[in-house]
Amino acid sequence: MKHTVTVINNGVKREFTAEHGENLLKLLQNNSVNISSPCAGNGTCGKCRVKIEGRTSELTAQEAEKLGESALKKGYRLACRNAVYDDINVILDDINNDRNDNVSIMVSGKENKIEIDPIIKKAYFEISKPSLNDQQAFTEKITKKVNELFNNNECCKKISICPDVKPDIMRSLPAILENNDYNITAVKYLDNIIGIEAGDTSGKAYGIAVDVGTTTIAGYLVDLINGKKIDTYSCINPQKSYGADVISRINSTMVSPEALDELNALVITCINGMISYFTDRNGIEADNIYAAAFAGNTTMLHFLMKLPCKTLAVSPFIPVTAEMQHIRASQLGININKQGSAIILPSVSAYVGGDTVAAVLASGMHEDKDISLLIDLGTNGEIVLGCKDWMYSCSTAAGPAFEGANIRNGVAGIQGAIDKVTIDTDIKYTTIGNKKAIGICGSGIVDAVAEMIRTGIIDETGRILDDDELESDSAKQYSERVVTTDGNNSFLIASRTECDCDDDIVITQKDVRELQNAKAAVAAGIRILIKEAGIEIKDIAKVYLAGGFGSYIDTESAAIIGLYPGELKGRIESIGNAAGIGSIQVLLSEKMLANAEKVKNMIKYIELSARPDFMDEYVECMMFE
Amino acid sequence: MKHTVTVINNGVKREFTAEHGENLLKLLQNNSVNISSPCAGNGTCGKCRVKIEGRTSELTAQEAEKLGESALKKGYRLACRNAVYDDINVILDDINNDRNDNVSIMVSGKENKIEIDPIIKKAYFEISKPSLNDQQAFTEKITKKVNELFNNNECCKKISICPDVKPDIMRSLPAILENNDYNITAVKYLDNIIGIEAGDTSGKAYGIAVDVGTTTIAGYLVDLINGKKIDTYSCINPQKSYGADVISRINSTMVSPEALDELNALVITCINGMISYFTDRNGIEADNIYAAAFAGNTTMLHFLMKLPCKTLAVSPFIPVTAEMQHIRASQLGININKQGSAIILPSVSAYVGGDTVAAVLASGMHEDKDISLLIDLGTNGEIVLGCKDWMYSCSTAAGPAFEGANIRNGVAGIQGAIDKVTIDTDIKYTTIGNKKAIGICGSGIVDAVAEMIRTGIIDETGRILDDDELESDSAKQYSERVVTTDGNNSFLIASRTECDCDDDIVITQKDVRELQNAKAAVAAGIRILIKEAGIEIKDIAKVYLAGGFGSYIDTESAAIIGLYPGELKGRIESIGNAAGIGSIQVLLSEKMLANAEKVKNMIKYIELSARPDFMDEYVECMMFE
Numbered sequence A, B: 001m002k003h004t005v006t007v008i009n010n011g012v013k014r015e016f017t018a019e020h021g022e023n024l025l026k027l028l029q030n031n032s033v034n035i036s037s038p039c040a041g042n043g044t045c046g047k048c049r050v051k052i053e054g055r056t057s058e059l060t061a062q063e064a065e066k067l068g069e070s071a072l073k074k075g076y077r078l079a080c081r082n083a084v085y086d087d088i089n090v091i092l093d094d095i096n097n098d099r100n101d102n103v104s105i106m107v108s109g110k111e112n113k114i115e116i117d118p119i120i121k122k123a124y125f126e127i128s129k130p131s132l133n134d135q136q137a138f139t140e141k142i143t144k145k146v147n148e149l150f151n152n153n154e155c156c157k158k159i160s161i162c163p164d165v166k167p168d169i170m171r172s173l174p175a176i177l178e179n180n181d182y183n184i185t186a187v188k189y190l191d192n193i194i195g196i197e198a199g200d201t202s203g204k205a206y207g208i209a210v211d212v213g214t215t216t217i218a219g220y221l222v223d224l225i226n227g228k229k230i231d232t233y234s235c236i237n238p239q240k241s242y243g244a245d246v247i248s249r250i251n252s253t254m255v256s257p258e259a260l261d262e263l264n265a266l267v268i269t270c271i272n273g274m275i276s277y278f279t280d281r282n283g284i285e286a287d288n289i290y291a292a293a294f295a296g297n298t299t300m301l302h303f304l305m306k307l308p309c310k311t312l313a314v315s316p317f318i319p320v321t322a323e324m325q326h327i328r329a330s331q332l333g334i335n336i337n338k339q340g341s342a343i344i345l346p347s348v349s350a351y352v353g354g355d356t357v358a359a360v361l362a363s364g365m366h367e368d369k370d371i372s373l374l375i376d377l378g379t380n381g382e383i384v385l386g387c388k389d390w391m392y393s394c395s396t397a398a399g400p401a402f403e404g405a406n407i408r409n410g411v412a413g414i415q416g417a418i419d420k421v422t423i424d425t426d427i428k429y430t431t432i433g434n435k436k437a438i439g440i441c442g443s444g445i446v447d448a449v450a451e452m453i454r455t456g457i458i459d460e461t462g463r464i465l466d467d468d469e470l471e472s473d474s475a476k477q478y479s480e481r482v483v484t485t486d487g488n489n490s491f492l493i494a495s496r497t498e499c500d501c502d503d504d505i506v507i508t509q510k511d512v513r514e515l516q517n518a519k520a521a522v523a524a525g526i527r528i529l530i531k532e533a534g535i536e537i538k539d540i541a542k543v544y545l546a547g548g549f550g551s552y553i554d555t556e557s558a559a560i561i562g563l564y565p566g567e568l569k570g571r572i573e574s575i576g577n578a579a580g581i582g583s584i585q586v587l588l589s590e591k592m593l594a595n596a597e598k599v600k601n602m603i604k605y606i607e608l609s610a611r612p613d614f615m616d617e618y619v620e621c622m623m624f625e
Helices: A024-030 A061-073 A099-111 A138-149 A166-179 A238-242 A246-255 A259-282 A298-305 A354-363 A442-454 A509-533 A555-561 A566-571 A578-588 A590-602 A612-621 B024-030 B061-073 B100-111 B138-149 B166-179 B238-242 B246-255 B258-282 B298-304 B354-363 B442-454 B509-533 B555-561 B566-571 B578-588 B590-602 B612-621
Strands: A002-009 A012-019 A049-053 A076-078 A088-091 A120-126 A183-189 A192-198 A206-212 A216-223 A229-236 A289-296 A325-328 A341-344 A371-377 A381-386 A391-396 A417-423 A427-431 A482-485 A488-494 A505-508 A540-546 A572-574 A603-605 B002-009 B012-019 B049-053 B076-078 B088-091 B120-126 B183-189 B192-198 B206-212 B216-223 B229-236 B289-296 B325-328 B341-344 B371-377 B381-386 B391-396 B417-423 B427-431 B482-485 B488-494 B505-508 B540-546 B572-574 B603-605
Touching: A002 A024, A012 A024, A024 A049, A061 A076, A120 A138, A138 A166, A138 A183, A138 A192, A166 A192, A166 B325, A183 A289, A206 A259, A206 A298, A206 A578, A216 A259, A216 A578, A229 A238, A229 A259, A238 A246, A238 A259, A246 A259, A246 A298, A259 A289, A259 A298, A289 A298, A289 A354, A289 A578, A298 A341, A325 B166, A354 A371, A354 A381, A354 A540, A354 A578, A354 A590, A371 A509, A371 A578, A381 A509, A391 A509, A417 A442, A417 A488, A427 A488, A442 A488, A442 A505, A442 A509, A442 A555, A482 A505, A488 A509, A505 A509, A509 A612, A540 A566, A540 A578, A555 A566, A555 A572, A566 A572, A578 A590, A590 A603, B002 B024, B012 B024, B024 B049, B061 B076, B120 B138, B138 B166, B138 B183, B138 B192, B166 B192, B183 B289, B206 B258, B206 B298, B206 B578, B216 B258, B216 B578, B229 B238, B229 B258, B238 B246, B238 B258, B246 B258, B246 B298, B258 B289, B258 B298, B289 B298, B289 B354, B289 B578, B354 B371, B354 B381, B354 B540, B354 B578, B354 B590, B371 B509, B371 B578, B381 B509, B391 B509, B417 B442, B417 B488, B427 B488, B442 B488, B442 B505, B442 B509, B442 B555, B482 B505, B488 B509, B505 B509, B509 B612, B540 B566, B540 B578, B555 B566, B555 B572, B566 B572, B578 B590, B590 B603
Parallel strands: A002 A088, A206 A289, A289 A341, A371 A540, A391 A603, A540 A572, B002 B088, B206 B289, B289 B341, B371 B540, B391 B603, B540 B572
Antiparallel strands: A002 A012, A049 A076, A049 A088, A120 A183, A183 A192, A206 A216, A216 A229, A325 A341, A371 A381, A381 A391, A417 A427, A482 A488, A488 A505, B002 B012, B049 B076, B049 B088, B120 B183, B183 B192, B206 B216, B216 B229, B325 B341, B371 B381, B381 B391, B417 B427, B482 B488, B488 B505
């Protein structure tokens, strides 16, 4: 017996078929539905909550404990504790409405800077009807016309039909010509024709740009005719079931030979879900999407291409490839136009990926004569220092603290996450979407710790002082908020009574240590690059903060915790999901696509694990001062 | 119940599985065994004879009639009248030992003229082991090394890994490197890497060159390291079941939508059979065959690529493509190395195909300052006139007479075919393989008719004179040989008593008319080209005769029947299966491959059906004078 499970996500419905008794979480994950389960379906993390309409399993004690009364009242259940015994509706938390939507504004801002010259171009034209005096073969007549139309005057770059798609094109050509009175539309990708379409389709050409992050996958639908961003999408990377970080996922491929196939299938299915979402919501055909640009860290791009990853994980950390790839999307199983192209942005090294290259493109630092510092904070922290003449980069294992992971009450930047904290005469915070707080996200944690330092609740070694150790007046008034959690001091940000959760939201001593490690790694990385480049801090004209977290961080707070040298404070610019923006730019500009390779080749990578001085810097940067 | 049918062909055994009761002819044809059945299995042509060891069907009256006593005694049966009821051996007539083998000598001759610079090259090398100071990605390290090794100094032509095979290569790369201590062999096809192999395979690189004729498919196995031709193969084109000529085959694709798929499958299966034959006999791996060059008429090349052919068959005769194609062989279903390339030679027009371009290459006329005339006689007659500065071509529907088809006792150039005839004091003939005569092939027919003209048995209008009309002494002595067949005069060449067949071998009046039509078409085509080029016959320095028939024709006889102007008699050179030779040269020389495109672009095609003067010339050329 089979049942239909209708998943309602942000108003969009998708239907899946489930076996009778199939676990709901597994079903959702197998279909790349955005759902998180850090405990891998064991019912202990409480994060896979969904609303179920229709027959559910018996309520378990674990669900009662993890969900709490208020959530249960609203109809929440844990997907991992429910099986499908009937046709049901599953309503997801509205995670598509998360912060990534705000990125749109920044994307628009950046788009103005580039000249629209899309990598996909279309031309509608008529070829002359054949006669005994005009017997040229169809492909040659079309190629000649295409070269005239695209006004191609560089002798070396004759436009031709891509060999690998040519048989397909040729097989359909006679019928297309005959049925459309020799009126056709040619689809050009860089210097090659990848499609010949019946009649006039010249108004329809779309691309998708995708930033495949370890934690989050963010995608954009772009109109390649007018350069406009049409829609955005973001979801949790479904590979999360293989571990939160790249190393655990790579390890799983070394343990089980099928894991690489499965990790690849997860990301591809997720991207295909994104494409369905885009086409359904915007009334376009997947056949009219001709290009998909992918940024992401080197490991994510390896998984996307199903490349063995072992050498990425073990010293000396070698990628199978770091070049830009142009792969037929259908070869990767990506459901856009069958002759469409997947562009994999080039990486610099095993730990400075295509996302960093894309972020550099978005920042424009590669064209600037002044020196810039780019800090891309995701699960790892990638740092690039340089200008139009030279660039250095490194990668630091900042850990996922900035993304709210490994933090007691940490959550991603979703609705209800505390994103800003001030400690003054009172403790004030804001949440995303102005919802009741459900946890604290990266920018909130940085704010909280910065404020705790400023007010003297934390000392320069990072210790949360006992309530009787508090010295300043501003600190003393919060002595009651210094509580004990897991045997150590912690600081209460929001009590359960004011939250939409069953636990107080606190910053624990362990949370502070996580943040200290993360910021020390980044700060030490910056120091090494400055040293390598032979410059001084004052020579840096601009600091770009990129990444899901980097964009929302309070730059003052970041300076207080010592993420970057305090004297750069006035030169900070947040550039949002710069990897996504850079990928969009690659779709929209042949020059930017060429620039991606230039930037990749220009950046000199510094392997911190090979630098004996890195550990010294790291230890020095650990303190709050 | 299934049975094993072991087919023994020229000593080589192949095994097929048959359903109980399956028709033997169908089984053989479905497996692309060389077997001819002009009557399409109706038991009326008697050409599908095989020897069967083991249980056969009951002897039918049709078999008794068509095979005749002597053949029955030798164990021959008609495959079409037998079904498989047990494990059997089927011994084929030795058609692989046909004339095509002689071509080998000519191939060797021509090979000396070209500098061996194969389109596939291999390099064995070691890449440096990665370390923290040498973290370059594998693909980039390999690409760099390959560019150094192949000493590539043309700036525009950086060697890179072909995008469409790159994912496959990258997926296997880490294991190959790890298991072989970073020693690999790169396979280069023109300016691209198409394979990375484990360890040292640099000594093994093969290619096949195939001339896909309407009637015969001839293939060559070539060693791409030393340029040597290793083996040859020829068989009847199994598409014959869809008609003997290109028009009937194209018509069948217009009647039934599946016919194109089937015609394509027939030729592909046949080529794969050829590849198995080559690999089995020569102890090589199909994986070490990296290139397959295909010549053939435009229709055959369309079938090979599964392109719709309708526009080839109807005026104004337009090919889907006439360009040179480089298609991944696996995309066409050809079982060589999965990343190997199929090279489809360029065509000039719908009726001047890649075989003619290859023949021009083999003749060398495109590099000659003197004017040459190339006549490629197959089922059609293609004619090229020109020199290194200009070329004209046309195609004439010469019909299959030169190949022994539509001739009463005509056979292909197989063992036992009468191939030379002289009428002097006595009638003398030779047969291929010095076997007892079984029929007469093209060169024999031309000889016979030429001798009949010379001796006055045929008058200048082509009429076979009645015995009482014979005037000259030489004619009179053969008056008894003028007999009546099908109500018209015919001339006895060999009586059944001296033959290995149950019928006299004669030249009928209808045979003479067939030949007259054929030679008139070719001669008229030559006149049109001469006129178009504005030259005179005396300006032609050389005449090349190419094609299965062209190579064996007696040049004196051809002049007598008026195939070409008599004054050119001393300037004739037979160049064998020039299409096959040209294809081999394309495998062996990057320059020849480039030349193929140059020749194609240089040849100006003259459409005879658009020339009002063609019919006048044709009528004028009809006479024997």
